[in-house]
Amino acid sequence: MPIYCDPSELSVLEQQYQALPKQEPPLQLWQGNLSPEQLDLYSSFSDIEGPYDACGHDCRGYLGIHAEGLPEARAYFAGLLGVEQEEVLVLGNSSMEIFFQVCANALMRGVPDAAKPWPSYAHFVCPVPGYFRHFYALQYLGIRMHQIPLGKVGPNMSEVESIVQFDKRYTGIVITPLCSNPTGIDYSDAIIKRICCMKTANLDFRIFADLAYAQHHLGTPRKKQLPNMLELCRDAGVPDRPMLFFSTSKITHPQNGVAVLVSSKKNLEWFMKMQQAIKCGPPLMEQLRQVRYLRKEGIGVVMHKHATILAPKFEAVCQAFREEFTATDIASWSEPRGYFICLFLRHPVAHEAVEYAVQKGYIFADPREMYPNKDDIKNNIIRIAPSSQSAEVNYKSVKVLALCVKLASAQYQPEPKF
Ligand SMILES: Cc1ncc(COP(=O)(O)O)c(C=O)c1O
Structure with a gap:
């Protein structure tokens, strides 16, 4: 079996991982949920001028019309x-x-x-x-x-x-x-x-x-x-x-x-x-x-409000990645668009890294779920969902994830080629 990582580096990473306290209760970063601030944008809206539709029908009961939608x-x-x-x-x-x-x-x-x-x-x-x-x-x-x-x-x-x-x-x-x-x-x-x-x-x-x-x-x-x-x-x-x-x-x-x-x-x-x-x-x-x-x-205004809330949370993830991975060649990440950031790993250790994070109370999505029947042969992408936690929690969680990625990457041994 070829040795892939300097054993001293591996033992330092192992010590750092062992020294991490377990997060209780666990922090959830697996699902693209809306944060309370985002939910409040809509909750605070009351001025619906209802319950009548444009033709004066009362929308509170069975109408027998509009089965296709108002x-x-x-x-x-x-x-x-x-x-x-x-x-x-x-x-x-x-x-x-x-x-x-x-x-x-x-x-x-x-x-x-x-x-x-x-x-x-x-x-x-x-x-x-x-x-x-x-x-x-x-x-x-x-x-x-x-x-x-x-x-x-x-x-x-x-x-x-x-x-x-x-x-x-x-x-x-x-x-x-x-x-x-x-x-x-x-x-x-x-x-x-x-x-x-x-x-x-x-x-x-x-x-x-x-x-x-x-x-x-x-x-x-x-x-x-x-x-x-x-x-x-x-x-x-x-x-x-x-x-x-x-x-x-x-x-x-x-x-x-x-x-x-x-x-x-x-x-x-x-x-x-x-x-x-x-x-x-x-x-x-x-x-x-x-x-x-x-x-x-105006939907543009609503989406801008969401973007303003989300931007620092996504940036916290990117900042942690920049700090942890810029000097290495073991990971790169996607531009923050939509609801997620993907971490692309050089080695096929996504599942192992997420498992390490989960054991310490940081719950990231199972990488295999991004593939039909969980059939993830490459095992090299981790999805981060920054929306529901604060920027500070995202930063701290992704720092832990980065350590887990480094540890799993250092332990990785490529299959011998015959
Ligand atoms: C690609 C995609 N489709 C659909 C949904 C949600 O669908 P629904 O309208 O059923 O809530 C999500 C939510 O995360 C999604 O990521």
């Missing part, structure tokens, strides 16, 4: 996302719930105009690293996932095309094209266009584009606008291919926001049949309140 909410989100009102549904509190229901409906009933349901052996293309809840939903539904590495402007499209073009088992791709979770990248317009226009062997193929962070460039240069995927797909002769998901979870209140589905009218009618079998309609009072808040304050 017209003023549909109009608002259509404007925000650059599509037509009839291409938008405004639904309940979770875009992930809609994602799950679309996939389940396609497996159960087939997509509109399909001769049969998606096959039980349906496959998805999954750019990685990605969002663990996409992967868990697909895994739960029995959909197989094929990983394609995500680069700086999207996945390697030649690889994507070579799969979906010839293999009928592929029924979808799941992407987060703006401020991607976790690496924060934006897909280039060229890649978005290729995804919309690519030939697929399975004509029931769908794009699942998660726009959770469409408003979260947070002070970094903003991508002008996501190309209109509905239009691109229409022009390519596949008008029903795109399904876009959005929610206000990271804008107002997680789990008490509103979620939006954008797609062709045909897909939306198909989806509404299922919705109406599930419930009378979405929570309209919350739609009223959310939309009147965003309209009144």
